Amino acid sequence: MQADLICIGNEILTGLVENSNAGFLARRLWSAGIEVRESMVVADDKQAIQAALNRAFEHSEVIIFTGGLGPTDDDMTRDAIAAALGLELVLDREWLEKIDYFFKQRGIQMPENNRKQALIMKGASLLENQAGTAPGSILNWKGKLIVLLPGPPNELKPMFDSSVKPVLKDFNRGKLSRLKTLKCCGIGESSLEDKIKYLGKWDLPPISYVARGYEVHLQIKGRGSVEEAASAIDEAEKRLRQVLGDHIYGSDDDTLAGKVAELLIANNLTLSLAESCSGGLLSSMVTDIPGSSSFYLGGMVAYSGEVKIGTLGLDRLLLEREGQVSEAVAAAMARGARAKFNSDLSIGVTGIAGPDGGTAQKPVGLVYVALDKGQDCYCKKLNLGGGRLAIKERTAQMALDMIRRAVLAGARY
Amino acid sequence: MQADLICIGNEILTGLVENSNAGFLARRLWSAGIEVRESMVVADDKQAIQAALNRAFEHSEVIIFTGGLGPTDDDMTRDAIAAALGLELVLDREWLEKIDYFFKQRGIQMPENNRKQALIMKGASLLENQAGTAPGSILNWKGKLIVLLPGPPNELKPMFDSSVKPVLKDFNRGKLSRLKTLKCCGIGESSLEDKIKYLGKWDLPPISYVARGYEVHLQIKGRGSVEEAASAIDEAEKRLRQVLGDHIYGSDDDTLAGKVAELLIANNLTLSLAESCSGGLLSSMVTDIPGSSSFYLGGMVAYSGEVKIGTLGLDRLLLEREGQVSEAVAAAMARGARAKFNSDLSIGVTGIAGPDGGTAQKPVGLVYVALDKGQDCYCKKLNLGGGRLAIKERTAQMALDMIRRAVLAGARY
Numbered sequence: 001m002q003a004d005l006i007c008i009g010n011e012i013l014t015g016l017v018e019n020s021n022a023g024f025l026a027r028r029l030w031s032a033g034i035e036v037r038e039s040m041v042v043a044d045d046k047q048a049i050q051a052a053l054n055r056a057f058e059h060s061e062v063i064i065f066t067g068g069l070g071p072t073d074d075d076m077t078r079d080a081i082a083a084a085l086g087l088e089l090v091l092d093r094e095w096l097e098k099i100d101y102f103f104k105q106r107g108i109q110m111p112e113n114n115r116k117q118a119l120i121m122k123g124a125s126l127l128e129n130q131a132g133t134a135p136g137s138i139l140n141w142k143g144k145l146i147v148l149l150p151g152p153p154n155e156l157k158p159m160f161d162s163s164v165k166p167v168l169k170d171f172n173r174g175k176l177s178r179l180k181t182l183k184c185c186g187i188g189e190s191s192l193e194d195k196i197k198y199l200g201k202w203d204l205p206p207i208s209y210v211a212r213g214y215e216v217h218l219q220i221k222g223r224g225s226v227e228e229a230a231s232a233i234d235e236a237e238k239r240l241r242q243v244l245g246d247h248i249y250g251s252d253d254d255t256l257a258g259k260v261a262e263l264l265i266a267n268n269l270t271l272s273l274a275e276s277c278s279g280g281l282l283s284s285m286v287t288d289i290p291g292s293s294s295f296y297l298g299g300m301v302a303y304s305g306e307v308k309i310g311t312l313g314l315d316r317l318l319l320e321r322e323g324q325v326s327e328a329v330a331a332a333m334a335r336g337a338r339a340k341f342n343s344d345l346s347i348g349v350t351g352i353a354g355p356d357g358g359t360a361q362k363p364v365g366l367v368y369v370a371l372d373k374g375q376d377c378y379c380k381k382l383n384l385g386g387g388r389l390a391i392k393e394r395t396a397q398m399a400l401d402m403i404r405r406a407v408l409a410g411a412r413y
Numbered sequence: 414m415q416a417d418l419i420c421i422g423n424e425i426l427t428g429l430v431e432n433s434n435a436g437f438l439a440r441r442l443w444s445a446g447i448e449v450r451e452s453m454v455v456a457d458d459k460q461a462i463q464a465a466l467n468r469a470f471e472h473s474e475v476i477i478f479t480g481g482l483g484p485t486d487d488d489m490t491r492d493a494i495a496a497a498l499g500l501e502l503v504l505d506r507e508w509l510e511k512i513d514y515f516f517k518q519r520g521i522q523m524p525e526n527n528r529k530q531a532l533i534m535k536g537a538s539l540l541e542n543q544a545g546t547a548p549g550s551i552l553n554w555k556g557k558l559i560v561l562l563p564g565p566p567n568e569l570k571p572m573f574d575s576s577v578k579p580v581l582k583d584f585n586r587g588k589l590s591r592l593k594t595l596k597c598c599g600i601g602e603s604s605l606e607d608k609i610k611y612l613g614k615w616d617l618p619p620i621s622y623v624a625r626g627y628e629v630h631l632q633i634k635g636r637g638s639v640e641e642a643a644s645a646i647d648e649a650e651k652r653l654r655q656v657l658g659d660h661i662y663g664s665d666d667d668t669l670a671g672k673v674a675e676l677l678i679a680n681n682l683t684l685s686l687a688e689s690c691s692g693g694l695l696s697s698m699v700t701d702i703p704g705s706s707s708f709y710l711g712g713m714v715a716y717s718g719e720v721k722i723g724t725l726g727l728d729r730l731l732l733e734r735e736g737q738v739s740e741a742v743a744a745a746m747a748r749g750a751r752a753k754f755n756s757d758l759s760i761g762v763t764g765i766a767g768p769d770g771g772t773a774q775k776p777v778g779l780v781y782v783a784l785d786k787g788q789d790c791y792c793k794k795l796n797l798g799g800g801r802l803a804i805k806e807r808t809a810q811m812a813l814d815m816i817r818r819a820v821l822a823g824a825r826y
Binding site for chain 2: 009010011012013014015016017018019020022023024025026027030036037038039040041042043044048070071072073074105106108111113114130131132152154155158179181208210217219221273275278279280281282283284286287288290291292293296297298299300301302303304307310311340341353354355356357388389392
């Protein structure tokens with residue numbers, strides 16, 4: 001079974017907004033066994049939307065639209081599709097009340113514009129929006145499934161998972177294509193490819209890989225019946241795990257921070273952080289995980305030497321002798337955080353994120369990450385490239401991986 | 414003049430890789446005065462590529478392909494397009510030598526597969542690749558410009574800027590389209606539209622809006638000759654600034670954190686942060702800005718009450734009386750950070766990011782942000798929705814806006 005994705009919005013076409021919905025929907029459709037045939041972005045323009053619909057209709061059984069369900073005049077997805085299918089738009093009184101309530105709660109009167117968000121195509125089912133005023137809708141029309149979703153990712157994603165996924169499962173009774181993604185870290189793309197080449201003699205399904213900062217993701221594609229696809233993927237996963245070991249930290253929707261949280265909680269360990277060049281990004285990645293307050297005690301962002309001395313108790317002489325960006329300072333920051341927050345584990349990060357501040361001896365991209373776990377404290381040195389944001393990101397990913405490996409090693413004792 | 418973007422690759426269609434090339438190319442084309450009509454992603458499949466080419470040919474003068482120029486069997490962009498246009502592929506001996514040299518330098522013999530990367534369509538010009546073995550190519554065919562670019566962004570971006578941009582400038586001698594984005598915050602999308610509607614009597618160019626968390630971006634589209642487009646945009650900007658005032662924080666590539674950094678540096682003010690529910694995100698946004706170490710003294714991430722007492726000097730009785738999520742605690746956190754780091758301004762954030770921890774009195778999404786500037790300390794209360802990550806993001810944006818407004822107000826004294 002095939003799907004077409006049609007993302008509507010001048011803001012995407014002009015490059016103002018990255019289209020993160022397309023990737024999310026593609027991953028979800030694949031895991032429901034539905035292949036994405038084509039993914040397109042069209043303007044806020046009735047004719048363009050209708051042309052895209054007609055084209056998708058020729059090829060695919062599932063057609064998903066995103067965007068253009070807002071209250072403003074350039075939001076015309078609803079009108080364009082209803083007109084193309086010859087369907088009337090009817091007012092959903094219950095949803096209108098919800099919109100009204102949404103504004104009342106915020107102490108604002110509902111602007112008249114928002115009224116049109118309660119219109120849905122006759123015959124379609126309304127999909128509730130937990131995070132905004134634009135409902136989605138889903139329609140089975142001449143044997144095809146037409147889905148309208150709001151553009152903001154924080155509205156689209158929960159709506160898809162709660163309301164569209166179950167319908168798709170029912171709708172897709174044909175052949176399946178299945179994807180599984182294995183997520184690796186602490187190994188480069190070419191070393192990884194070398195390791196996988198040894199598996200050549202086994203008849204593996206197609207595997208693609210893509211590097212994402214400090215991580216490399218492997219995608220395995222299985223085809224055929226449910227059983228064939230599943231067993232091909234299982235077999236490949238088994239072989240890959242044999243050669244890659246704990247370079248694989250998780251699969252599919254797993255994140256490195258999520259895995260770290262899982263491991264810390266399972267082992268009843270607490271964490272604190274002292275960040276310099278990563279500037280709070282590591283802390284933010286950890287606190288993105290629901291429930292992180294149960295193991296994350298607190299963090300410091302200490303840029304200047306004075307702050308490192310004043311808040312983390314660093315020795316002034318040490319700072320002067322070793323310099324702010326040094327192994328000794330990273331370790332002292334980790335120890336300082338661990339003492340201050342009284343945590344089981346702690347991380348200290350110091351480095352030069354750039355663009356300024358580098359020297360010949362200590363260039364931009366030089367980073368030290370130390371992990372203190374009480375009985376010992378060790379440090380890794382990195383030489384990173386790719387600009388300030390990439391340096392912050394890789395540093396934070398690397399620190400997460402150090403925590404992960406420390407807990408795994410401890411769990412094996 | 415219009416362009417179509419055709420991005421080729423199963424890795425994008427399956428959601429393994431985000432398609433960052435499309436946004437980059439869109440921004441570049443717009444700034445060259447060329448409008449993107451449609452942007453699509455198609456599979457590594459000859460027929461799909463040719464169908465996309467035919468469709469683009471009907472509508473647009475510029476057609477840009479990305480991806481599928483690699484050495485492996487699933488790289489078929491070159492073949493598919495040459496076949497569709499009835500053009501022969503000829504070997505570029507000079508490029509073949511470069512590929513050979515590229516491998517020799519790395520101590521590897523050139524794999525036979527890579528030979529096909531030196532094939533280009535008869536009549537096309539080769540575009541040098543500084544970062545890889547896949548050259549691009551550009552062809553003026555029946556009055557249309559057809560451009561083939563490699564998929565990896567670190568190869569595509571420099572190639573576009575050095576080799577395609579100058580050709581486009583020459584090619585586009587027709588009418589121009591120009592874009593300007595005004596970035597607003599502290600005002601909802603519909604209230605913003607209401608305000609703009611008052612401007613209806615002025616003949617404004619088309620304006621689109623997009624909400625991004627706490628921000629709304631307005632995009633003004635000017636058309637006609639260079640002078641017409643520029644003067645229409647200038648006029649619209651003047652009118653919009655009149656009705657929106659300091660809700661507009663910047664334009665085009667500006668970011669809220671970048672504006673805050675600019676203002677703090679210009680006014681010689683320093684900043685410190687104490688975050689609970691935003692978990693380090695605010696700190697990370699600030700430190701994304703190059704040079705932030707000149708004004709950002711440091712931050713604390715303090716989740717638990719004990720840490721708030723131990724590191725920020727909060728009063729235990731106050732915490733017990735008011736509860737962790739309260740105006741008084743946000744203010745005490747701000748004051749604690751300001752005292753600890755000795756900064757001019759400070760922010761204290763406390764709230765419930767969820768999904769757990771909410772009660773009837775204090776639901777998930779309840780957030781207090783306090784700003785302390787010495788002579789006074791004030792606090793804003795927010796009721797946010799949209800899930801943990803959206804709550805973190807809006808809280809951080811709101812805090813940045815409070816700093817911005819405080820500095821602007823001070824500068825006006």
